[in-house]
Amino acid sequence: MSPPDPSAGSGRRVPVPVPARLRAWVRGSEVALVLLAALTGCLGGLAVAGMSGAAQLLREILYRLPAGERLSGLAALPGDGVFGLPFLGPALGGFVLGGLLLLLGWKRRRRAAIDPIEANALHGGRMSLRDSAEVAAQNVVSNGSGASVGLEAGYTQVAAGLASRLGIAFEMRRSDLRTLVGCGSAAAIAAAFGSPLTGAFYAYELVIGTYTIATLAPVVVAALCGSLVARSLASTPALIDVGALALSRGGTLGAADTLPCLLLGLVCAGLAVGLMRGVAFVERRFRATGLPALLRPALGGLCVGLLALATTPQVLSGGHGALHLHLDPGMALTAGGLAGLILAKAVASAVSIGSGFRGGLFFASLFLGALVGRLFAQVAPMAWPGFSEFGLAPVGYAVVGMSALAAAIVGGPLTMTFLALEMTGSFPVTALVLAAVIASSLTVRKTFGYSFATWRFHLRGESIRSAHDIGWIRSLTVGRMMRRDIRPVPLDTPMASFLRAHPLGSPSRVVVTDASERYAGIVLVPEAHALAAAEAGARLADVARYADAFLLPDMSAKQAAEAFDAAESEALAVLDRADSRRVIGLLTESHTLKRYSDELDRQRRAVLGEAA
The missing domain is CATH 1.10.3080.10 (Clc chloride channel)
Structure with a gap:
């Protein structure tokens, strides 16, 4: 199981206690995943019905609408709505929304609420249920006051948040948690439109990012359950049959x-x-x-x-x-x-x-x-x-x-x-x-x-094009892959002393630093021996290379591979910061590609539903 992502909100909270045997059964059984998807679908259907009913009730109160009457279906704004000035309805909703944001501590927030697409792309399906509930409440106020926004974003947010919370409680694997978040989104859209196929493919295309046999049963079951629950609670369908x-x-x-x-x-x-x-x-x-x-x-x-x-x-x-x-x-x-x-x-x-x-x-x-x-x-x-x-x-x-x-x-x-x-x-x-x-x-x-x-x-500065899981790539950083047992050598070390300490056959790369212990490059041991044999007065500075090429610990594996190509080097030093240039490790291109390949293979097995 991936470690909790602090940026996902829910990673900071202690999961709801679940008996170990039940948790183990859910983690290891496809049938249990389908059952959990059905529960997610029912909860999603209830959430959609509740949000829809709350928004409609708000519209009926503000605009004095008859029960069940749609605001956008009116020929003209009712004169007795919003205290005789019906056009002020959205403005009143805006004031309420601003007060709600202030009440929820908007000024103290350092990040936006994570939606299902971002959660599955970057955080392995982890979402904050509290943030999702707040988004849903704001969506109801916005739509119910007459602002020209739909409720579908709130539907998927709260349903996926419920699904994520369930998955975290059962400590589900990353791939299963992402699937369950997709189940919540599928249930929400299916319930909103009374269309199970629409809901299922919404999850595949937008929230999970791919269709596989392993995700077919849970997603479709969630969509069917969400649609059935919403139909049993809603008096009219969302769309007409043309x-x-x-x-x-x-x-x-x-x-x-x-x-x-x-x-x-x-x-x-x-x-x-x-x-x-x-x-x-x-x-x-x-x-x-x-x-x-x-x-x-x-x-x-x-x-x-x-x-x-x-x-x-x-x-x-x-x-x-x-x-x-x-x-x-x-x-x-x-x-x-x-x-x-x-x-x-x-x-x-x-x-x-x-x-x-x-x-x-x-x-x-x-x-x-x-x-x-x-x-x-x-x-x-x-x-x-x-x-x-x-x-x-x-x-x-x-x-x-x-x-x-x-x-x-x-x-x-x-x-x-x-x-x-x-x-x-x-x-x-x-x-x-x-x-x-x-x-x-x-x-x-x-x-x-x-x-x-x-x-x-x-x-917002995020390079996300879909819900395809790229979070694991970002978590596979240089800091996690590098070797830390590096002992840099001062650049002013006499060549003879360096050669005695690093004979041919010893590690072929040595990191060197200047008098201020700042990174000064990498010395290839065979080149140093060859230069010392050819020139009597050779110095380490003459064979130090890649002084301007280095890695930083927060770089991803992809960025590291690009750096290796740009420098045309098989290894690069890892520095704590570009300004301080203090050496903290060394990373080779072969090790980077191996770790990247192993992760790709693990992701492929997860997509195909194979055992890890």
Whole structure:
């Protein structure tokens, strides 16, 4: 078992006591892992139902909505909401969020809460349950007050946090703990959308980072349990079934229908990159105002509320009610109206996240994609004379656009493809969705290189492109691999004394230091003997090499390998710091590559589910 990672939060806490025999059974049995995944799925379903109900209750209180009414589905803001000024709802939520952050000790925090992707990429699945619960509470306040953010980020955060806590209690192996965190995320998404396949592939693509036979059973079981629990507690499904409505009257789908879907996928890719960059731009603008971070959500909420007042309530909250409206074939908007709504929703989402509200772009990307699809179906016939002969109806293009834009932003092509399949129940429509999703995700990956989650990591200075486990690479540092039994030799040592102390056949490399005991290079013993035989007045300084090439103890194995290549040396000295240049060890290239190879093989066995 990997040692606890202090930066992961949960590593500082003492695990909940679990009987040794039970812990050993869970660690050594695949059946036990599946059972634990089922428990995780049930807890995830309960968490989703609880968060969804709490956010809806908050909206009903603030905006005086009838029970079950969706805020984004209203035609106009209710006049009796939020004390007669309904546009102040998001601003009020921003004030509450700022107070909540202050109460939770925001000023004392030195790090952001670790989300499931970061946990699996860097920390072996270790997350803080307390941090996850705080994020979930902030997400409920943000969404419930009307800020244009979805609840999906909070769903996955708390469900994965519960899963991680369970795994830590049973002292699970690194690979199993990462799988269990994926199970929590799968359960959350499956419960949110009533779509087990969508939830499972969300876990594979975004949280675990790969699909293997070893992870199939636990992830799918967790997704099924999460979906079943949420359905038993929720009164209405999250999405409507468009089914045959995706096809035009008497329309049949053929190979030619792929062409407009590919074009729609490219359009969605461009909009996705623009939206992600827009969020970062708005965040920079809010920071440039000089306003304290705890007050920025209130200002952002006021902007969103005024935008909703000037346009439509469809820009508020996650957008579930609005998506229902626009997946209804009877819903009619002009091309200008659709374009205006797309712009307004994109601005509302960017302002909400950029100002500090908690949430993500998962559902916003679905809603925006549906709007883009319907706009595409209206505008395309003007430039494409034969467009009306294609078999997809405007609702079908809405489904294609929804999946393509969400795949570009969220980063799960198969996740969004299966969501379309579970919505429509149509394999022909799903095939077109898959074509658009491939075009969209490939374009974003080649031109931008990030999903929204990994883009946020990039802005924080983290080089994470997926949940693929790179934490073990970072933990395989030079400080852990180096030899410490190094006795540096002063550079001014007489050559004769050096040769007597280091005859041919002794260790071939000797580290030398200057008069201040600072690193001065490496002397190769055979070269010293050869030079002494050729020149009578030879000095150690004449054969000292690599004075400017060295390693630091916090370098990873990958960085060390790059340093060996750059210096063209088989060994380098390890210094405590670049400024002090005090020698603390020596590392060879062969040992580095061996340790790296051993770790790769161990990771490969873990992925395949083989015994270590």
